[in-house]
Amino acid sequence: xxxxxxxxxxxxxxxxxxxxxxxxxxxxxxxxxxxxxxxxxxxxxxxxxxxxxxxxxxxxxxxxxxxxxxxxxxxxxxxxxxxxxxxxxxxxxxxxxxxxxxxxxxxxxxxxxxxxxxxxxxxxxxxxxxxxxxxxxxxxxxxxxxxxxxxxxxxxxxxxxxxxxxxxxxxxxxxxxxxxxxxxxxxxxxxxxxxxxxxxxxxxxxxxxxxxxxxxxxxxxxxxxxxxxxxxxxxxxxxxxxxxxxxxxxxxxxxxxxxxxxxxxxxxxxxxxxxxxxxxxxxxxxxxxxxxxxxxxxxxxxxxxxxxxxxxxxxxxxxxxxxxxxxxxxxxxxxxxxxxxxxxx
Amino acid sequence: xxxxxxxxxxxxxxxxxxxxxxxxxxxxxxxxxxxxxxxxxxxxxxxxxxxxxxxxxxxxxxxxxxxxxxxxxxxxxxxxxxxxxxx
Numbered sequence: 001x002x003x004x005x006x007x008x009x010x011x012x013x014x015x016x017x018x019x020x021x022x023x024x025x026x027x028x029x030x031x032x033x034x035x036x037x038x039x040x041x042x043x044x045x046x047x048x049x050x051x052x053x054x055x056x057x058x059x060x061x062x063x064x065x066x067x068x069x070x071x072x073x074x075x076x077x078x079x080x081x082x083x084x085x086x087x088x089x090x091x092x093x094x095x096x097x098x099x100x101x102x103x104x105x106x107x108x109x110x111x112x113x114x115x116x117x118x119x120x121x122x123x124x125x126x127x128x129x130x131x132x133x134x135x136x137x138x139x140x141x142x143x144x145x146x147x148x149x150x151x152x153x154x155x156x157x158x159x160x161x162x163x164x165x166x167x168x169x170x171x172x173x174x175x176x177x178x179x180x181x182x183x184x185x186x187x188x189x190x191x192x193x194x195x196x197x198x199x200x201x202x203x204x205x206x207x208x209x210x211x212x213x214x215x216x217x218x219x220x221x222x223x224x225x226x227x228x229x230x231x232x233x234x235x236x237x238x239x240x241x242x243x244x245x246x247x248x249x250x251x252x253x254x255x256x257x258x259x260x261x262x263x264x265x266x267x268x269x270x271x272x273x274x275x276x277x278x279x280x281x282x283x284x285x286x287x288x289x290x291x292x293x294x295x296x297x298x299x300x301x302x303x304x305x306x307x308x309x310x311x312x313x314x315x316x317x318x319x320x321x322x323x324x325x326x327x328x329x330x331x332x333x334x335x336x337x338x339x340x341x342x343x344x345x
Numbered sequence: 346x347x348x349x350x351x352x353x354x355x356x357x358x359x360x361x362x363x364x365x366x367x368x369x370x371x372x373x374x375x376x377x378x379x380x381x382x383x384x385x386x387x388x389x390x391x392x393x394x395x396x397x398x399x400x401x402x403x404x405x406x407x408x409x410x411x412x413x414x415x416x417x418x419x420x421x422x423x424x425x426x427x428x429x430x431x432x
Contacts, residue, residue, distance in 0.1 A: 044385060047364045099396045101362070102389055 001145045002214035003205050004155075005063040008299040009033050009055045010201035010287045020286065020300070021308045026185040029178055030164055031199040031288035040065075041120070048103050049116070050081035055202035056113035056161040057120065064121055064157060067206040071154035072126030072147060073114045075161065076140035078133045078291030080110030082165035113161055126156075134330020135223050136160065137292040138338075142221055148209050159204035160295035164288075169198055177289070177331065179259070186310070188259035188285040196258040199288015203295035205302070215302045219243050219339040229269040232335050236270055236327065243339040244323060250278050251321045254297050256328035257313075258284040266329050271314075279321065280314040281307055294328040294336060301326070301340050352423045362397045363390055375419045383418075391416055398422075403431030 008014040011031035012024050024034065038046055038058045046054065056075065064070055085108035091100050106112065111129040118127045126147065130139040137160035144158045172178055179195035188197065211217070220243035224235050240250065253274055257267045271280055287296040300311075301324050326338040356370035363386065377383040380391070394416055398404040404426065406412045415425045 043367060044387065047366055048389070095400065099399045101393050101396045103364075103393060106389075 001148050001207050001218045002209065002211055003207055003216045003218065003298075003302055004210075004214055005066045005206040006204065006215065006299050006302040007059045007062050008201065008203040008296060008303075009035065009059045010203075010296055010299075011199060012286050014201075014296075014299065014303070015059065018303060020304070023186055023286065023308075023310050026183075026197050026288065029182055029197045030169070031185060031197060031286075032164060033200050033202075045116075045120070048107060050084040050104075050107045050163070051200075052077065052079070052081045052083075052161050052163040052202075053107055053113050053116055055163065055200070056159065056204075057116055059161075059202040059204045060117050060157060060159060061120075063204050063206050064117075067155055069155055070121065070123055070125070070157050070206070071151065072128075073117050073123060073157045074126070074128055074130070074140045074144045074147070075111075075114040075117075075159050076130045076132075076136035076138070076292050076295070077110050077113060077161045078131060078136045079162055079165065079168060080129070080131070081108045081112055081163070082168050083163060084108040086165060086167040117157065132334075134291045134328075134334035135336055137295045138221060138223050138336040141218065141338075142223075144207050145218070145221070148207065152209055155206055155208045157204060158207050159202065160292035161202040162200055162290040162292045164198050164200045164290070172198070183259075185285045185288070189257060189282065189313075191259050192261050194260060194262050196260045196284070196289040199284070199290045199293060201287050201290070201293075201296055203299040205298070214343055216340050216342045218298075219341055221336065221338050223334070223336045225333055226335065227332055229265045232266055232329075233269045233273060235335075236325075236337055237273060239337050239339070240273075240325065248323055250274060250323050250325050251316075251318055252279045252281060252307075252324045254281045254283060254301065254324055254326045255313075256284055256294060256297065256326075256330075257282045258289045263329055263332050266332065266335070267327075270327050277316055277318060279307075279312065279316045279318070281311045282313055283311060285310065291330060294326060294338070297326045297328065298338065298340065301342055348423060348427060351427060352419050355419060355423055355426070358397055358401060359394070362393050373419060375423075378418055379416055394422075398426070401432075402426050402429075404429050
């Protein structure tokens with residue numbers, strides 16, 4: 001599956017005139033998305049959109065403009081418009097199940113993002129939303145791969161969106177997912193405590209089976225559910241053996257290390273599989289932790305030719321980065337591996 | 346409450362309920378049509394306005410024909426509220 005166009009709205013300057021060398025700092029353990037001025041969304045529709053829907057549509061419109069013929073829309077989001085969902089549920093309580101306004105409800109379902117994209121672009125093709133928590137984006141990606149195999153020549157809009165909602169943040173904080181002490185993202189990997197920092201964003205890609213002018217190709221993807229780091233290591237080893245040609249090596253390992261001391265064992269085990277040839281880089285200090293954060297890693301792979309120093313954990317001597325493995329881990333249970341081959345190096 | 350005061354309050358509530366981020370309450374004219382040309386509201390907004398009347402003024406509109414006569418502009422809404430409000 002080949003990637004042709006890509007956009008990203010994130011807590012860093014990734015949308016229009018991307019500059020990821022400069023690291024924008026987190027506040028109160030949250031990395032909130034830098035939302036652009038949304039062009040192309042009618043004001044009457046924009047005012048009803050929650051943040052997740054806004055970010056999703058805002059990121060999708062530029063890539064749809066570049067690739068006018070889209071045969072389907074495939075989105076991954078764990079929570080969709082959670083903030084609107086909670087507003088709607090609160091209304092039910094506040095007004096004793098009486099008259100409720102439709103706006104929050106319409107915007108609150110996870111498939112509102114893909115649905116709005118379809119409506120705005122008059123796209124009546126395949127339209128689906130995957131909501132598999134920390135593997136929502138990976139499942140959307142797998143769906144896109146299968147759709148392209150079944151329908152050669154088709155173009156699909158593939159993307160991922162999730163927002164920080166006050167409700168989810170508070171519940172996850174109580175659950176120990178986020179750090180109790182306030183830190184800043186530039187020091188994320190120096191901390192030795194449990195928990196991480198919250199993040200949000202949207203990344204969109206146009207994918208098809210046409211190699212010409214592609215930015216990158218997704219050669220393979222694998223997901224597993226396990227708490228055993230040795231199992232993760234074993235599956236990754238098999239994955240690399242199956243996907244990587246015999247005469248090639250992994251140039252870069254891009255991991256979702258997130259500063260949570262409890263999850264470090266997975267990353268340590270995975271990193272131990274690679275020798276001095278492979279550069280190791282990290283991305284969660286840029287976007288924070290959220291269920292579909294791996295989409296930002298994929299966008300970075302598509303966008304970057306030079307990797308900023310703040311991303312590099314271990315620099316190797318190879319000058320070209322062609323074979324990239326993305327390893328992401330959501331809450332020590334949901335693991336995903338992607339093999340990306342990058343072009344135009 | 347004086348009619349003028351009621352109109353000002355209503356304009357603020359419309360901006361808030363409908364999330365009209367680019368409109369200031371004082372920009373809405375009393376005789377400006379709410380739907381179509383004018384403020385440019387749509388059918389989903391009409392439901393939001395009916396909920397506004399119910400929550401803020403205790404007014405229930407059951408007949409759609411009646412609704413069309415009330416939700417014309419600020420003047421018609423304020424007149425109806427002044428006559429029928431229960432809270």
